[in-house]
Amino acid sequence: MGELAKLLFTELDLNCDKYTYMKYVDDFCIFYSKYIEGGNSEYFRYPEYKGKSYFAGNRLDIKWLSYNISLVILKLMKLAEDKGYLK
Numbered sequence: 537m538g539e540l541a542k543l544l545f546t547e548l549d550l551n552c553d554k555y556t557y558m559k560y561v562d563d564f565c566i567f568y569s570k571y572i573e574g575g576n577s578e579y580f581r582y583p584e585y586k587g588k589s590y591f592a593g594n595r596l597d598i599k600w601l602s603y604n605i606s607l608v609i610l611k612l613m614k615l616a617e618d619k620g621y622l623k
Contacts, residue, residue: 538568542562548615557615564604568605
């Protein structure tokens with residue numbers, strides 16, 4: 537997911553000032569890839585954990601994760617529509 541996000545932002549030369557809804561999408565995907573897919577879910581930060589606190593445990597908050605992945609998909613659909621890829 538992280539590699540795809542990097543490729544997308546590079547290939548489309550995305551300007552987050554113009555497409556403000558895309559801000560932090562690449563960061564989320566990169567961190568997801570690095571920590572969740574990389575097998576270090578304990579380092580994946582959740583908004584509820586402030587400061588230097590990290591998720592400590594072997595259970596992921598699937599509701600939180602699903603919500604954020606759904607937002608990424610919706611933002612990608614909006615971007616495709618704005619760029620004229622969807623009609």
